[in-house]
Amino acid sequence: YEYARTQNPTRRALEKNLAALERGADAYCYASGMAATHAVMSMIKPGQRVAVSDNVYGGTHRLFTKILANYGIEFAFLDATDAAAFDRAAGEFALLWIETPTNPLMKVCEIAALAEVARRRRALLVVDNTFMSPFFQRPLELGADIVVHSTTKFLNGHSDSVGGVAIVKDARHAQWLQYYQNAAGAILSPFDSWLVLRGTKTLAVRMPRHEENGRRVATFLREQKRVLKVFWPGFADHPGHEVHRRQATGFGALITFDLGTREAADALLRALRVCSLGESLGGVETLISHPATMTHAGYTQAERDTLGIGDGLVRISVGIEDAEDLIADLRRGLDAV
Known part of the structure; x- marks a missing residue:
């Protein structure tokens, strides 16, 4: 050394x-x-x-x-x-x-x-x-x-x-x-x-909690009228669900959902109080982002359109907080849409 x-x-x-x-x-x-x-x-x-x-x-x-x-x-x-x-x-x-x-x-x-x-x-x-x-x-x-x-x-x-x-x-x-x-x-x-x-040292403690909270949040989002689609491989009707189930032992805590328009996404993001706006993911706290203007802003508009990364997409990295607090915060955000 x-x-x-x-x-x-x-x-x-x-x-x-x-x-x-x-x-x-x-x-x-x-x-x-x-x-x-x-x-x-x-x-x-x-x-x-x-x-x-x-x-x-x-x-x-x-x-x-x-x-x-x-x-x-x-x-x-x-x-x-x-x-x-x-x-x-x-x-x-x-x-x-x-x-x-x-x-x-x-x-x-x-x-x-x-x-x-x-x-x-x-x-x-x-x-x-x-x-x-x-x-x-x-x-x-x-x-x-x-x-x-x-x-x-x-x-x-x-x-x-x-x-x-x-x-x-x-x-x-x-x-x-x-x-x-x-x-x-x-x-x-x-x-x-x-x-x-x-x-x-805490990976094996954190990951199950991340996934359990992710499951609850994804299920909540799927039940909301304002949400057009939820992308999460843990759903049985996800196109890759069976493949993922064979090669992994869990479905994780990353969820993407579609609100249809940039205006709807902005309204939700401005109204949140527990979920923090941020590009990162994987931390104990819940972070939420707008891919089209944040993580995937480097793609051209045409590239995003081709891939399906629309202006209404929102990505959430679900943390290990109390799931009911997260759901209440997302409900507040959706009420503002």
Whole structure:
């Protein structure tokens, strides 16, 4: 431990912790989830192609299309809920990048099926597992090569640290990620590492409460006349419900619902008193956001329209407060619509 950018004992303790939680060979922590994403993408060379699930976090989309595309990497955005569609896509791919469930439409991608297709096409499969955490879903066990998290979210769980991690299934990818971590320098600080280590100690206590509250809030929202649609994979009629149930042990606490118009969404957000407006997620407190102007503002209007990210969509990360308080607050907000 001669130089803290190269190695730090607290950061290394966290990396071993997170690798164990995801059942990986090793892990490398970075200064943010986007820094971890960039570290993984540094494995891709100019001229290579990357397939991406078409509904991903806006920051990921921005990094891929506005930054990395300038360095000669080609990106193809595909419907990753259909593994056969990826298999039919023309040309070679070096990597397939997916989220499941996706942000913000909660689409479900079948990890094992995509892993088989990626293996057949000699591509790496990378899964952003931020929404589920390893408590509910472990993609490496389903065939993924690398798992990425924004540790800012459920792993930390207290909205007081920013960080990211890339977790690998085997050592051949670990060597490069460690080299990049030192060379590029976007490391997780010792204090932030300690905060996330603290967060992992309560992960198994927090996640069931998050999900139970999420179930109650999603059920409430679905019963409201002002709500046009609720996106949550825990509902039996969700298109990806059965796939998600096979590959995960829980449905999580991220819910998206449609109020139809920007005006309706604004009215609800202004009226809330318990749920806080914020772009983040995964903390013990409930955060609510407007994807079109916040997390997915980097998409063009045409791209959002094509994907179905309308101006009336609202995303909520349900915390561990008393569920009745949250429901009462949402009822207050809906009454203002």
